[in-house]
Amino acid sequence: MINKKSIVLSCVVLTILLSTVGCSGGKEVAVTDNPGGGISASKVEGYSNIKDLKKKAEVIVHYKVISSEHIEYQRVDFTVSKAEVLKVIKGKVAKGDTINILQTGAIINGQDISISGDNIYRKGDESVGFLYKYEGPVTEDAYMTLGINDGRFDVKDSKVIARGFGYSDKSKSDKKVKKSDPIDEMDFEDINQLGFTVDEFEGKIK
Amino acid sequence: MYKRKVLVSLFVCLFLLAGFINQASAYQRFYYSGKLSGGVYARTWSINTMAYNLYDTTVNYYDRVSQAVSNWNGINPTSSSNVDVSLSYTSSYSSATLRFNIGDFGNTSWDGGANFYLSNNTKINPHSTSGDWAYCELAINVYHTNRIESAPGYTGYIYSLNDIKGIAAHEIGHAFGLNDLYGTNTNKLMWWQTGSDRTYGITSDEIDGVRTIY
Numbered sequence: 374m375i376n377k378k379s380i381v382l383s384c385v386v387l388t389i390l391l392s393t394v395g396c397s398g399g400k401e402v403a404v405t406d407n408p409g410g411g412i413s414a415s416k417v418e419g420y421s422n423i424k425d426l427k428k429k430a431e432v433i434v435h436y437k438v439i440s441s442e443h444i445e446y447q448r449v450d451f452t453v454s455k456a457e458v459l460k461v462i463k464g465k466v467a468k469g470d471t472i473n474i475l476q477t478g479a480i481i482n483g484q485d486i487s488i489s490g491d492n493i494y495r496k497g498d499e500s501v502g503f504l505y506k507y508e509g510p511v512t513e514d515a516y517m518t519l520g521i522n523d524g525r526f527d528v529k530d531s532k533v534i535a536r537g538f539g540y541s542d543k544s545k546s547d548k549k550v551k552k553s554d555p556i557d558e559m560d561f562e563d564i565n566q567l568g569f570t571v572d573e574f575e576g577k578i579k
Numbered sequence: 580m581y582k583r584k585v586l587v588s589l590f591v592c593l594f595l596l597a598g599f600i601n602q603a604s605a606y607q608r609f610y611y612s613g614k615l616s617g618g619v620y621a622r623t624w625s626i627n628t629m630a631y632n633l634y635d636t637t638v639n640y641y642d643r644v645s646q647a648v649s650n651w652n653g654i655n656p657t658s659s660s661n662v663d664v665s666l667s668y669t670s671s672y673s674s675a676t677l678r679f680n681i682g683d684f685g686n687t688s689w690d691g692g693a694n695f696y697l698s699n700n701t702k703i704n705p706h707s708t709s710g711d712w713a714y715c716e717l718a719i720n721v722y723h724t725n726r727i728e729s730a731p732g733y734t735g736y737i738y739s740l741n742d743i744k745g746i747a748a749h750e751i752g753h754a755f756g757l758n759d760l761y762g763t764n765t766n767k768l769m770w771w772q773t774g775s776d777r778t779y780g781i782t783s784d785e786i787d788g789v790r791t792i793y
Contacts, residue, residue: 411704415691509685
């Protein structure tokens, strides 16, 4: 015979227990993938789509890394990579030019110590970069990627991989995008899911 | 009558549980859940430059960091948590647990950054399996943060002194093992970007996070 009072009491006790355990544990936001990176940065600006990147970029180029050099400035690591320009989409550079790309972080003892999403370049790496001119004491005549990783689109096996995390709230929009849609308003997740080839991507961002 | 009582009890339980879930805190740890080795009690902080002059403006960084530290020091033991954050200033930069590195690093897209070290001074990636870190170096980029007043031709973000306090507090959060937050998690200290969506000080979310980690 089930005692009615004991059922009610059990429910109350269960609730209190769950609440207590839950409160002490908190609710961790799920980590979906290891974002890498050894430097946790507070960003000055971020970009969620191609339209904003295009507007702000001084130079948009497809480049291939030739070499990289580690620089330490006031105890902060930087890497300057020399890269050959393979294609120019925007800006006063020419195909075949060598440009310098500055990143915060370095490869130290074989370990990538970088800002999440902006892994340090190694020889042979290719990207399409939305770049701006660096001004500061670390190095001269170099570009940086807009929004650290937001303006970086790696090229692997002729496919483009957006490195930006995107900051838009996906829950607000269930709209499905197609490859034939304008790329300007697509977010980085859409771009990765659609699997653009580098030729398709460069054609669309022109 | 019996069934009705049971149903009402269950409903009340579910209601309370739903309320709890809605109020649950949001924080994120690094990928392998590392933390500051030795905990957060009786630790030290230091700064390499008390005040920095740039753009004809002097910003007192010691004061901003002190305010951020005081904020974190407000986490004290309670009936359900023994965690006691206690950070005190030391003039010995090279021996401090939290080392604020104030400098002009140029127009990078970051205004603050945390680096993590083992006790043998090896830098580690907190997302990796390298283990817990012994100390952190927390850089603040004055190229951005000294822009506390508008200037002719400058169209970028103007920082408030509270923004700078918020950056210092945010970087301390990283040193304690909290990761950046994105998406809908605005109005929290660990929000990824300096500006109106980040709070200047710790919220219940960061407190819950640190109490869980330590």
